[in-house]
Amino acid sequence: MQHAHTIDSAKLDALVARAFGDLSAGYGGVMISIGNRLGLYKAMAGAGPLSARELSARADCAERYVREWLNAQVAGGYVAYHPTSDTYELTPEQALVLADEDSPVFFPSAWAVPASMWADEEKAVEAFRTGKGIPWGDHDGRLACGVAAFYRNAYKASLVPEWLPTLDGVVDKLKSGARVADIGCGHGHSTMLMAEAFPASEFHGFDSHQESLDKARKGAAEVGVSERANFAAARADNYPGKGYDLICFFDALHDMGDPVAAAAHAAKALAPDGTVMLVEPFANDRVEDNISPVARMYYAASTTICCAHAISDGGHLVLGAQAGEARLADVFRKAGFTRFRRAFETPFNLVLEARL
Template sequence: MTTEIQEPDQARLEQTLGQLVVDMGAAMNGALVLIGVDLGLWRALDESGPTTSEQLAARTGLRERYLREWLSAQVASGYLTYEPDNDTFTLSPEHAMALAREDSPVYLAGGLHLISSVYKDRLRITERIRNGEGFGWHEHDPELFVGTEQFFRPGYRANLVDVWLPTLDGVVDKLRAGATVADIGCGHGVSTTLLAQAFPQSTIRGFDYHDGSIARARELAAEEGVDNATFEVASAVDFPGSDYDLICYFDCLHDMGDPVGALRYARGALADDGTVMLVEPFARDSLPENLNPVGRMYYAASTVLCTPSSLDQPVALGLGAQAGERRLADVAAEAGFGTFRRATETPFNLVLEARP
């Protein structure tokens, strides 16, 4: 049987090529954004206002010819504006919040470290996909762990204490009085430390199976002067302790090989009136509903990070970063939880509450 080859539509072909050129430019410029972070260029532009390449070179001590090319690339990417009459480049306040101000709730530049790590691991991940094997979180280039910390920290700082926790039934009152909390899959402990700082009467325990992340979490907590948070190497199905008032999973349950088993274990470790807080990547319940820029980013991350991590573990459910509320509710019900609801959401996260 011969398959008839269709001639391409010229307009659609041009549109396709245009999209690829845009994507290739974005992929290249991601490296330049990080170079700008490392060299302090974004911060210098934020502090100086409209500036020429010569002025930026004098301010930073860097070679003007490099800066001229870097600045031009950022204008082409829409991250800077250029005024030809006086040859100046300007970083807007909005772009400064995303690229220059690390304490901003919408700072995203650091998350490009996460993407950079994927390129470093690409060949190894390709081989695992070819062989149908998983790729463990611990196997990734260390830049992934830095990127994960920097990508999620702004959102957690802006939302966790003041927005998300108050939507959970009675949890804030318990934390203020003194609760026992487990933060499962805590990574570098950003969420753990934020909880400890906000609720000094509570005891916050961070657990992660990756020993390198736990070591970093201890360092960061010490830098913040936190003394009511501890960190231990443990998985989601063997962490110690019982009668927890709150057990949290921040952007990690979908990475687990056995999320049902993890929640079943958590149910056994909860106090009778305890709460499980799930913070998961934002997703609707079907592919067509997730065909948007956030969904695009999360499906890509799920292909090379989340799903390989799950497939490397026992059970290997492969829940994926775009599981959606309905699928997560099924997981919680199978684990034995009687109550499950969406507490709130952001453009990047679903915040879900599960109770026995």
């Protein structure tokens, strides 16, 4: 006999409203990506009120499409509208989020990540059914570019001025001349930021994704740090070199199939009194304490990207992007580290310090 379930109409309405808001955000993300690619936001930044025709001329786009795109931006709260003059304006705050590629709150490039997740949906479905992994390099190409662009500005705003100074004695070593390894460096933005800030030190970026390394080398040449920042293909458990004063894992350890082995190799590669800097997505230790838009985003990406890569990489310990400080501390304890602490935190990241 089936039991009748009473539907709480207020709860149902709230859930439907949330679901529709999420659906609307997905549509809006496509509009944001298009506006970014076409330079529409940049054309509006600092220009004051513009008509649809004026903007289409500035951006060299068709007016009818531009007007409809503008109305979508107004509806989403990303562009201001002046009914009397039928003009549209990008406020200074909106420009920081949508037009300034160097802003720490620039978001359009981040939409490449969910676009890649949709493109890889069939791979994810197959992985769920079989339990097999998906290597980082097998994802849609927008993934690597979107992740690199999204993290680049956050690192630029925080790594040198905020995060490094919280580590015991590290900045002084970097100023006088230290040896640094950046593990899972990707496009090398973190490596290059440190190399620019500390010209007396040498930096070695390691990653297993060759296309990312190619972009890292190109980037280092463009900013003039190639002589002290080099990039090579290597795994986290076998990169070359000893005597590193600082070994960094920037949003990478949780992607690895054997994080304990990676931490153990770091222990062997460290100089006496060396430091491991571990930057991970912010997470509390319990699921019930990770209920937020940030946690939801990280869990979703972790499902199809982070856990999938770790499984493809052996899957000895699949941490996921919401591992939390306690599980991360346990990884380093098993690898032989005796000191582990939270040095800094933001709504998006945990900055952790490990020492032998």
